Amino acid sequence: xxxxxxxxxxxxxxxxPNFSMIAFSSAVEVLRMANRLSGxxxxxxxxxxxxxxxxxxxxxxxxxxxGGAIASADKSVLRVxxxxxxxxxxDQWQEELRVQLIQLSKSKIVIGGICTGTYLLAxxxxxxxxxxxxxxxxxxxxxxxxxxxxxxxxxxELDGDRYTASGGTAPLDMMLQLIKQEHGGKxxxxxxxxxMCDRMRGAYDKQRIPLKLLLGSAQPKLTxxxxxxxxxxxxxxxxxxxASLVGVSRRQLERLFKKYLGCVPRRYYLDxxxxxxxxxxxxxxxxxxxxxxxxxFVSASHFSKSYREMFGLSPREERQLxxxxx
Numbered sequence: 406x407x408x409x410x411x412x413x414x415x416x417x418x419x420x421x422p423n424f425s426m427i428a429f430s431s432a433v434e435v436l437r438m439a440n441r442l443s444g445x446x447x448x449x450x451x452x453x454x455x456x457x458x459x460x461x462x463x464x465x466x467x468x469x470x471x472g473g474a475i476a477s478a479d480k481s482v483l484r485v486x487x488x489x490x491x492x493x494x495x496d497q498w499q500e501e502l503r504v505q506l507i508q509l510s511k512s513k514i515v516i517g518g519i520c521t522g523t524y525l526l527a528x529x530x531x532x533x534x535x536x537x538x539x540x541x542x543x544x545x546x547x548x549x550x551x552x553x554x555x556x557x558x559x560x561x562e563l564d565g566d567r568y569t570a571s572g573g574t575a576p577l578d579m580m581l582q583l584i585k586q587e588h589g590g591k592x593x594x595x596x597x598x599x600x601m602c603d604r605m606r607g608a609y610d611k612q613r614i615p616l617k618l619l620l621g622s623a624q625p626k627l628t629x630x631x632x633x634x635x636x637x638x639x640x641x642x643x644x645x646x647x648a649s650l651v652g653v654s655r656r657q658l659e660r661l662f663k664k665y666l667g668c669v670p671r672r673y674y675l676d677x678x679x680x681x682x683x684x685x686x687x688x689x690x691x692x693x694x695x696x697x698x699x700x701x702f703v704s705a706s707h708f709s710k711s712y713r714e715m716f717g718l719s720p721r722e723e724r725q726l727x728x729x730x731x
Contacts, residue, residue: 417486425491426462428520435580463491480512488522503529520572527551536564540572541614578606627661
């Protein structure tokens with residue numbers, strides 16, 4: 406293995422009780438693997454708690470903080486400090502957390518939130534005017550309690566000196582993106598392969614939010630219509646047939662889509678097809694024409710135009726960019 410005299414980048418993690426173990430591990434393991442594959446000490450990941458005592462995750466496993474109490478952290482060497490939280494996040498708030506986070510931010514340290522850690526950052530006033538994300542179960546409540554925060558449905562957000570990841574395995578994607586920026590795409594892809602990830606998810610990838618959460622149980626007809634759309638992306642259903650299968654009039658179906666999903670059925674159907682097309686384009690070797698046909702497009706030019714309008718790149722440009730990053 407090679408060695409380096411370069412000072413390692415230090416990503417700190419502040420654990421609060423009931424933090425999500427999978428979200429925390431997804432972030433830390435990427436840094437560990439970066440060191441292993443490079444043969445260099447590229448990263449360090451000190452772990453802190455508020456009082457220096459071990460912290461129980463939501464799965465009840467205890468983690469002992471290697472860095473001790475957050476108040477004693479060496480601010481001169483930290484690049485980023487992530488607050489890691491999980492269930493019952495509102496119960497974990499304390500004023501001392503606000504004090505410590507504000508001091509860290511004044512030291513020019515990037516402040517981040519993993520899973521529901523975003524909630525704690527927002528409550529501390531550190532996300533005002535920033536784009537951020539949080540686990541889909543908490544999106545609605547965060548938007549309500551933090552109106553000055555721009556809450557998105559992305560897997561992760563890197564907005565200036567604020568980094569947030571939505572939870573689950575999303576921190577893995579966020580850390581891969583950071584490693585790509587700091588040490589190149591080749592290392593990031595190698596790490597992804599070690600963890601058997603089929604691809605590196607990026608800026609355009611959103612959380613998969615259950616439709617029933619968005620619509621509630623009071624809209625079974627609309628839920629059924631969307632499920633039919635999702636199962637018929639290649640052989641498309643026309644709107645009259647869709648309405649008939651669901652058991653409502655076409656006009657009533659259009660009203661439901663407009664009221665609860667904010668768009669007409671045709672637009673929603675097109676978005677579903679384009680998102681599926683992007684998955685196929687980035688995850689399979691099929692040609693652009695084959696992808697277009699698999700997603701219900703009979704015209705390659707219409708597919709390319711619609712794709713560019715949604716993602717900002719043509720299908721060929723998107724695939725070429727992915728190859729350049731490898």
